[in-house]
Amino acid sequence: MEANDDIQKIEESRDILISAIAQTMVIYGVTPSVGRIYGVLYFADKPLNLDDIKDQVAMSKGSVSTGLRDLLDTEMVIKVWKKGDRKDHYIAEKDFFKNFFAFFTKMLRQERNIISRANEQVEGTLKDIAVNGDSEEAKEMAQGDLQDIEQTMTYFDWTLRLANAMESREIFNHFPKYKGGDSAGQD
Incomplete structure (x- = not known):
């Protein structure tokens, strides 16, 4: 009876x-419903099919299917083949670092x-107005907008380097997984 109590407590946890x-x-x-699908798969001890997941999260098959597509797109869930079964099965990607990097690099x-x-789309028009505008006010506005565009490109160059560092895991050279720079367990 005690083993069942422990299992009950684990399930509640x-x-x-x-x-x-x-x-x-x-x-x-x-x-949150997609989060529950991920959570169920995260704690599953074997790959689950759509019906298994549907039963555990108490959602419609269509909602679970849509949620799984979202999770597959963000690489938080992986579709796996299970010998002897024609249904698709799914497992959770348990590496939170990988999930974080995949999500943020995509965004x-x-x-x-x-x-x-x-x-x-607008750069050519703004450049033309900055040089050939009918008024000084229009020229100044266009020049200001072109400067803003240049600043956004500086930001986007930085975010691209950040995304590349996350994908290559080079980011761990600057922000180790473990305090004190210990690289134990890094990949």
Whole structure:
């Protein structure tokens, strides 16, 4: 009977941890329900299929499927093949560093692409107005906007270097995983 009590306590503890994971994922723009899917997979002792997950998170199959797609896109969940079963199975990526880096490099690159495209769209017009504008006020406004664009490119060059350092794990040379610079366990 005591073993069952311990298992019950472990399951209750996991529920608390899964809730905490779900709550923190909101910070990264992920819904709590998707966070619960990740939490269930994180504590699963074997790969789970869609139906297994659906039963554990008490969500519709469609919602679980959508959530899994989101988690696959951010590389927080991996689809695995299970011999003898045609259903897709999933496991959680348990390396929080890898999850953090994958999420942030994706966001940094998306931000850079959106702003860079906008800059490219307007830069020619602004340059033309800065040189050939009908009024000094328009020329000054265009020159100011061009300076702002140049500053954003400095920022984006820095964020690209940051993203590259996260992907290559070079960032650990500057910010070690462990206090005191101990590199034990770094990859």
